[in-house]
Amino acid sequence: MSKAEVFQLIQQYQTIIIHRHVRPDPDALGSQGGLAEIIRATFPEKxxxxxxxxxPSLTFLTEMDSIEDGMFENALVIVCDTANQARVDDQRYAKGDKIIKIDHHPNVDPYGDVRLVDTEASSTSELIYEFYTTFKEDGLKMTDEAARLIYAGIVGDTGRFLFPSATGKTFSYAAELVMYNFNRPALYDQLYTTEHEIARLKGYILQNFTVAETGLSTVKITKDILDEYNVTPRQTSALVGTLGDIDGVLAWAIFVEEEDQIRVRLRSKGPVVNEIAAKYNGGGHPMASGASVKTWADTDKVAADLNEVCIQYKKDQ
Incomplete structure (x- = not known):
């Protein structure tokens, strides 16, 4: 992990192309857009x-550029918040001259020529801000817009600072970021305003979840349910924390039927779930992961594995 190498490469290249993962969340866009704003302010000629x-639900944060394939030739590519290569949005990233990976997920796929990975960071946006603080004396510039984006990413990945990943350093950085000139109440409204359809689907989840004696809670959302509530599979990501507010729940899984697979969203208050996610074509953080399976029978297998993890967790307490 070398911040200095990252800074040197940014100084060296004229063209810099920044990627993040598919199905972006605020941290993916906050780190991607925040880093771009810092580089543009520092090196306006690049x-x-x-x-x-x-x-469409997150374009209030930042919007993407459309570039030709030839732009990747002799370009520096930076991939933010993406643990493995298969999840990089726009696979042309591999055409870059040099590739930097900046991430806070477990480094299970150490791709790239240079890697800045810190699993102790609350978010990749936190890593971007730390990168700025490391080199601000060397000329890196922070802007109001960069601060807005980075703050949004930190807020998103820490669940408004409620998750255990929010450390003293996270709060310290957040305190510095809010000193910049951006509309924090408006940002919160944009991040957390709930559409009517999503609110109604949340009601369905709260009426149809199950909780085992082990503390495992699950709910299945079929295509028919999605159609009934006029919600897309992607929109259900806004509801992933719903079951965590229920008394007695240690870990939970939301299974969402898509066109050709069933999306598995896993969360936990203690039991480690990313190893189970890895078993089912996924991965992530110890207490926040995702996976995918092909059939509803497979979701029962995921639930059985989660149940065992919850049992072991209780034994170890």
């Missing part, structure tokens, strides 16, 4: 681009 698909 060509800096953001690539990936736009998520």
């Amino acid at each position: 060509d800096v681009y953001l690539v990936g698909g736009d998520d």
Whole structure:
């Protein structure tokens, strides 16, 4: 892990293209856009681009650029908040001259020529701010817009600072970021305003979840349910924390049927779930992970594995 190498490469290249993962969340966009703003403010002569698909619900944060394949030639590519290569949004990233990985997930896929990975960081946005603080005496510049984006990423990945990943350092950085000139109440409104359809689906989840004696809670959302509530599979990500507020729940899984697979969203208050996610074509953090399976029978296997993890966790307490 070398911040100095990252800084040197940013100084060296004229064209810098910044990627993040598919199905972006606030941390993916906050780190991607925040880093771009810092580079543009510091090196206005450089060509800096953001690539990936736009998520209409998050374009209030930042929007992507459209660039030709030839732009990747002799370009520095930076991939933010993406643990493995398969999840990089816009696979042209591999065409770059040099590739930097900046991430806070477990480094299970150590791709790239240079890697800045810190699993102790609350978010990749926190890592971007720390990168700025390391080199601000060397000329890196922070802007109001960069601060807004980075703050949004930290807020998103810490669940408004409620998750255990929010450390003293996280709060210290947040305190510095809010000193910049951006509309924090408006940002919170944009991040957390709930659409009517999502609110109604939340009601369905709260009426149909199950809780085992072990503390495992699950709920299944089929295509028919999604159609009934007029919600897309992607929109259900806003509801992933719903079951965590229920008394007695230690770990939970939300299974969402998509066109060709069933999305598995795993969360926990203690039991480690990322190893189970890895078993089912996924991965992530110890207490916040994702996976995918093909059939509803497979979801029962995921639930059985989660149940065992909860049992062991209780024994170890």
